[in-house]
Amino acid sequence: MNKTFSEFQKEIRRKFMPSGEKLAELAQKKLAIKNAKKKFNLYLRKLLDIEFELYKEFEKKCSIKIVKEALDRKIMKLPPGDSKNSFCRFFKRHYEDFWSLFLSISQSRKTRAGGSFENHLKFLFGKLDYPYDTQTALNGKVDYLFPSEEVFRKNRTVCLVISVKRTLRERWRQVIGELASLNPGKIYIVTQEENIGKGKIQEMKKHNINLVVFDEEKKNNFQEEYNVIGFSELIKSHLPAQKILWNKYL
Secondary structure (H helix, E strand, C coil): CCHHHHHHHHHHHHHHCCCHHHHHHHHHHHCCCCCHHHHHHHHHHHHHHHHHHHHHHHHHHHHHHHHHHHHHCCCCCCCCCCCHHHHHHHHHHCHHHHHHHHHHHHHHHHHHHHHHHHHHHHHHHCCCCCCCEEEEEECEEEEEEECCHHHHHHCHHHCEEEEECCCCCCCHHHHHHHHHCCCCCEEEEECCCCCCCHHHHHHHHHCCEEEEECHHHHHHHCCCCCCEEEHHHHHHHHHHHHHHHHHHHC
16 A cells, blocks of 8 residues: 555545534534424534534535545556546555555544534533533443432432443443442433344343434334333433422422
8 A cells, every 4th residue: 555645645634624523513503403402413413414414515526536546646646548448447556545545535434423412412412401421430431411410419219320332242241230230210321323232122121221313213122022112202302300309399
């Protein structure tokens, strides 16, 4: 692989591509949020879709910029002529460079996806007017603790804990153990993953952990799994019910 090109294209991407936080902010500005509690599931879907479309626009422009500057700087060299064969020779000569470029794109998409889900959840939780602490150090860090660490220290059974996992492919058993050991009133793992195995659902049920998925996923695949709920049920039912318990501690 042409190490010079690999380093060059990464340098361009760092300068040109916006951060995950910036992309999330751009997406959020494009969507008018009128009632987050009523339409939480819909808004989360839309924000993820809007951000991905924005990302693809930046990604396309960035990739074109990388190839153009590589040609301008003679990092890539076009063969003479403008025929199909000339392009094929060019592609063959720089195949490893293109592979490096598209590998970088793929890796960036995966990295962005996780942060995107977390950024938009935080944005929408902030629209609900519920008190919460984030990244609280209990038994490991807790993504969301409703209503606060102060109330948790007084009476953990009235509190609600949420852990955000875009997918359940890594560390999920360890996360379950860490969450269960806290003994709060309610525990939730929030994910955007689809087609989750029933074995994982049963493992969570043993530890009294609820899994939160998109409403459509709940309806299509988990109607009989009562520890699996949709975002709408979490926001409209579970949070308000738990709030009644923690109110007297605030």
